[in-house]
Amino acid sequence: MELINNASLKDFTTFGVEAACDHLYRVEDYEELKLAVQYLERPLILGGGSNVLPIGDIHRNVLRIEMKGIHLLEDGDQPIIGVAAGEVWHDFVMWALRNDLGGVENLSLIPGTMGAAPMQNIGAYGVELESVFHSLQAIEIGTGKVRVFFKEECKFGYRDSIFKKEVKDKYVITGVNLQLTRDHKLNTTYGAIQDVLIEKGISHPTIHDVSDAVVSIRQSKLPDPKVIGNAGSFFKNPVIPTEQFEKIKEMHPSLPGYPAEVGLTKVPAGWLIEQSGWKGYRKGNAGCYEKQALVLVNHGGARGEEIWELAQDIISSVKDKFQIELNPEVNLWGNEK
Ligand code: FAD
Numbered sequence: 001m002e003l004i005n006n007a008s009l010k011d012f013t014t015f016g017v018e019a020a021c022d023h024l025y026r027v028e029d030y031e032e033l034k035l036a037v038q039y040l041e042r043p044l045i046l047g048g049g050s051n052v053l054p055i056g057d058i059h060r061n062v063l064r065i066e067m068k069g070i071h072l073l074e075d076g077d078q079p080i081i082g083v084a085a086g087e088v089w090h091d092f093v094m095w096a097l098r099n100d101l102g103g104v105e106n107l108s109l110i111p112g113t114m115g116a117a118p119m120q121n122i123g124a125y126g127v128e129l130e131s132v133f134h135s136l137q138a139i140e141i142g143t144g145k146v147r148v149f150f151k152e153e154c155k156f157g158y159r160d161s162i163f164k165k166e167v168k169d170k171y172v173i174t175g176v177n178l179q180l181t182r183d184h185k186l187n188t189t190y191g192a193i194q195d196v197l198i199e200k201g202i203s204h205p206t207i208h209d210v211s212d213a214v215v216s217i218r219q220s221k222l223p224d225p226k227v228i229g230n231a232g233s234f235f236k237n238p239v240i241p242t243e244q245f246e247k248i249k250e251m252h253p254s255l256p257g258y259p260a261e262v263g264l265t266k267v268p269a270g271w272l273i274e275q276s277g278w279k280g281y282r283k284g285n286a287g288c289y290e291k292q293a294l295v296l297v298n299h300g301g302a303r304g305e306e307i308w309e310l311a312q313d314i315i316s317s318v319k320d321k322f323q324i325e326l327n328p329e330v331n332l333w334g335n336e337k
């Protein structure tokens with residue numbers, strides 16, 4: 001385990017905002033992690049830092065999870081693969097493709113680590129982690145007790161899980177078991193996937209073709225954090241009662257909506273933000289990305305406070321215009337007591 005005192009979180013988060021952290025531990029070893037979570041006071045857990053915004057300096061112990069390993073746990077038509085929490089998510093997707101295992105191709109190029117994937121039930125292009133999730137191992141912070149969570153216990157929802165609610169900050173996830181498929185069922189109906197396949201003349205796509213299509217769409221629409229700091233979608237898409245949706249639509253007929261659970265409708269937050277005039281906006285070093293209004297960006301040298309101020313201005317202007325409350329998807333660090 002490597003300890004970095006007075007570390008700069010700029011180097012460990014994709015927003016790249018300036019923020020110091022008193023003690024940052026890089027953990028590659030499971031036994032060391034088990035000891036650390038028992039003896040360090042209220043540690044914060046960090047993976048790839050692609051869904052975190054530090055607001056101000058962080059006077060806490062931060063444990064960066066870097067354990068590696070991918071193992072076949074159970075073979076068959078739907079093999080179960082055990083993946084250590086520190087594996088990079090996209091590297092795992094590439095591993096699955098190399099082994100002709102399907103189920104995660106639509107989730108190609110999502111930044112971050114395996115250990116963070118269950119936190120918000122990562123999702124893209126009509127597929128969520130939940131659809132391939134089997135179970136996970138975690139260590140309870142404070143006691144060091146090991147616990148397995150099966151799918152039902154994780155209470156997965158839309159960008160949501162038990163780890164963001166009932167057991168928030170109580171466990172560190174050390175490994176995730178995923179059940180993939182050898183008999184592939186492709187999901188190509190979402191967004192531009194089908195268009196890209198047609199453009200390439202592919203009528204019988206493989207999981208590799210779908211992954212390539214997703215990668216090319218993402219590269220054309222999303223800012224690369226290595227070039228411009230960001231954490232993907234800053235806000236969740238609000239899910240509102242369909243009755244409320246219909247009322248707002250009377251005033252704004254072009255309001256898009258997608259059916260969610262019974263009686264609920266999902267509204268694309270990016271559309272609401274764009275219609276409120278923020279797309280491409282810049283104040284100081286913080287901005288709203290010119291190609292996708294849902295993504296807030298650090299144009300260079302921004303502090304977390306600047307990004308959060310812009311986010312709050314966006315929340316109130318969307319509320320004024322549409323009476324819809326936006327909530328951050330990104331985890332805010334530094335606000336907690
Ligand atoms: P971090 O940012 O390090 O942490 C996120 C949260 O998880 C924090 O609260 C942290 O404390 C907690 N955490 C991390 N690791 C562990 C662990 N081992 N145990 C317990 N808690 C832990 N997300 C999507 O769902 N779909 C997308 O399509 C998508 N696209 C993105 C595109 C871009 C360009 C970017 C920058 C982000 C995108 N995201 C997307 C968000 C992000 O990639 C995911 O949320 C990802 O799972 C975060 O992983 P991470 O390792 O970087 O987590």
Ligand code: NAP
Binds near residue numbers: 189
């Ligand atoms: P998009 O395709 O332009 O669509 C805009 C929004 O409308 C998306 O948020 C999506 O919701 C919703 N939507 C579109 N088609 C839908 C359908 N057929 N059924 C249900 N909902 C639909 O979105 P995008 O910005 O280019 O992103 C593409 C995918 O990558 C999306 O799934 C998005 O969630 C994911 N992504 C996530 C992040 C992140 O940080 N969380 C960042 C970039 C991209 P959903 O978001 O629910 O899919």
